[in-house]
Amino acid sequence: MTDFTCAIDVDGVAVITWDVPGKSMNVLSLEGTQELSDLIDKAHADADVKGIVITSGKPDFAGGMDLNVIAQMKENAGDDPARGVFDGIMQLHALERKIELAGMDPKTKKGGKPTAAALPGTSLGIGLEIPLSCHRRFAADNPKAKIGFPEIKVGIFPGAGGTTRLARMLGAMAASPFLLQGKMVNPKAAKSAGLIDEVIEPGQLLEKAKEWVLNASVADIVKPWDARGYKMPGGAPYHPAGFMTFVGASAMVNGQTMGVYPAAKAMLSAIYEGAMVPFDTALQIEARWFTNVLMNPSSGAMIRSLFLNKEALEKGAVRPTGVADQKVRKVGVLGAGMMGAGIAYVSANAGIEVVLVDQKQAAADKGKSYSEGILDKGIARKKVTPEKKAEVLDRINATTDFAALKGCDLIIEAVFEDPKIKAEVTTKVEAIVDEDCIFATNTSTLPISDLAKVSQRPEQYIGIHFFSPVDKMLLVEIIKGKQTGDRAVAKALDYVRQIRKTPIVVNDARFFYANRCVIPYLNEGMRMITEGVAPALIDNAAKLVGMPVGPLQLVDETSLDLAAKIATATKAAMGNAYTDSDVDELVFWMVDNDHLGRKSLAGFYDYDEKGKRGGFWPALGDKYPKRPEQPDLSDVQHRLLMVQVLEAVRALEEGVLTDIREGDVGAILGWGFAPWSGGPFSWLDIIGAAKAVEICENLEKSHGERFSAPKLLRDIASAGDTFYGRFTDQAGKAA
DSSP, X not given: OOXXXXXXXXXXXXXXXXOOTTOSSOEEOHHHHHHHHHHHHHHHHOTTOOEEEEEESSSSSBOEEOTHHHHHHHHHTTTOHHHHHHHHHHHHHHHHHHHHHTTOOTTTOOSOOOEEEEEOSOEETHXXXXXXXXXXXXXXXXXXXXXXXXGGGGTOOOTTXXXXXXXXXXXXXXXXXXXXXXXXXXXXXXXXXXXXXXXXXXXXXXXXXXXXXXXXXXXXXXXXGGSTTOOOTTOOTTSHHHHHHHHHHHHHHHHHHTTOOHHHHHHHHHHHHHTTSOHHHHHHHHHHHHHHHHTSHHHHHHHIIIIIIHHHHHTTTTSOTTOOOOOOSEEEEEOOSHHHHHHHHHHHHTXXXXXXXXXXXXXXXXXXXXXXXXXXXXXXXXXXXXXHHHHHHHTEEEESOGGGGTTOSEEEEOOOSOHHHHHHHHHHHHTTSOTTOEEEEOOSSSOHHHHGGGOSOGGGEEEEEEOSSTTTOOEEEEEEOTTOOHHHHHHHHHHHHHTTOEEEEEEOOTTTTHHHHHHHHHHHHHHHHHTTOOHHHHHHHHHHTTOSSXXXXXXXXXXXXXXXXXXXXXXXXXXXXXXXXXXXXXXXXXXXXXXXXXXXXXXSEEEOTTOOEEEEOTHHHHHSOOOSSOOOHHHHHHXXXXXXXXXXXXXXXXXXXXXXXXXXXXXXXXXXXXXXXXSHHHHHHHHOHHHHHHHHHHHHHHHOGGGOOOHHHHHHHHXXXXXXXXXXXXXXOBO
């Protein structure tokens, strides 16, 4: 079985087809790299071959590099993994340079064989780097196709020539959205940006690529950087315009990453340094910086969590075995508020028939109009057609009639967070739906096992916790009650897969997993206010350690009155065990002063009439004067990180989490836990459990028992172990 095959047509065009057996999307392996290299050599050596077209046997061209290849490179190098990675990357550079130079005479630039890329669909990562080395790129007019370099989003950058080539093709400024932001575009937008040369009707793609190959001139196959007099678009670093570009790019990178993401800085260094040397030397520089990033534990953790683990969870890594396919055909959504409306939209958009029920028809219609609003925005951005909009809306039946739920195989209840109301609708719905229907509650705080007590079929009762806004948030938290059966879990997982989101499965406990970890983060930020810590120090410390927003800003976004409701309910449930009374004083004072957060245009921050955030509310300083001596930045950061991380460890220790992969992926996607770290367990492995215990002990002395290191953390520290070493096998699966 081979990944690449070659067929020479009657006109002398060698068509190399990439079609990895058993894969829905092509990915490049070490074996595939060698196969392609050998086929290029044969085509160059064959006198009957006039040119080459590289294409795909699948609907898409390629999804990128198989990131397990990086691990292979390290393993093959033994005691010098960095050398293994560098040499492996340089092999990719050699392959692409071979395509680029086309077998031509290096002095006369003659005798080369033109090579075109014919891209039927999505072309990402190495799937764009190989085409960039070709002499012309043809893409099918496929609006669903994505073209670009998403690597920065998983902690690396395009290191197989993509960074150097794109920067030299477009200039550093024009290339930055694709390199530094991971922007992916459709073929027509890719042509406008200069990534693609021609967009062709799908049925004519190969024909047009062959036609170009047969008619290409000598000048057509000499890359700009291989021709005399090449100048970098926008100016090289020592050019006045280029100097301004690179100064601006450096400021932008540091402003966006806060200096905690190594890949962005390394990529900018590769572009800057590479722009001042010949092209082949620039490729070596790119490979060195890429190796540097791959050897950084942060990048390794991001790749593991945001690519390998995320993909494994989406493919059913924790799905119960032996349960037949539970694809959802018709879903009933109870409650047409913002959450229910969002659930209805993502379901209908995934092709599922939806019954959206509310007490009043006006409320149900308003819930359906939420979908219409999203689709209208998509039409305005030319990402949705009017026909698609009509299809999606036709799938949503907005009604007050519970009888319409008959025939649903999944119910998702999204009514108010009130056990009595939830109990009423559960009883009412179970009397209508078929006996095999799975009933799910979308709750963020109420224990699933308690809610399931009113159910006639508790083994078919489960929690499905969406994050707001549903259409944008990638994570869905599935909660198993004490009696929840495997079919209910499988149904929830299969549904989440249908709506193209990432699931984690946790056992029932107060606040489950995500809220259990994020609420202490919010409370710690507010607690510091009561201690006289400057609000700006609190939120900026969080951002400087990689949190997307500070705790005070996040409270404003989620609202103070919600915080007050959660505090009241939690205190009632926990009694004397409740430990956040000092925070409650601040929360209730804010609510009493109508500072409910952004929705009221008044919270910890002041807002203008359009909701734009300004400075901090001056009255905070009157109520809680700032201490003359402010704490060290590291102390604030340790407090904010550790309150989250320790809850994650306790969740694992108590069996709420059963798989640390879910703990890391859930933390990043659910509430944005410092993505550069790979998640709380990856962060503990990066700094070491012993160091973590030391930090905890210092914090506990200064700030209280909430920072006490759990027994599990101490055990791992004393054993000199790691979380991933203890809880996963060599293949990275849960042990």
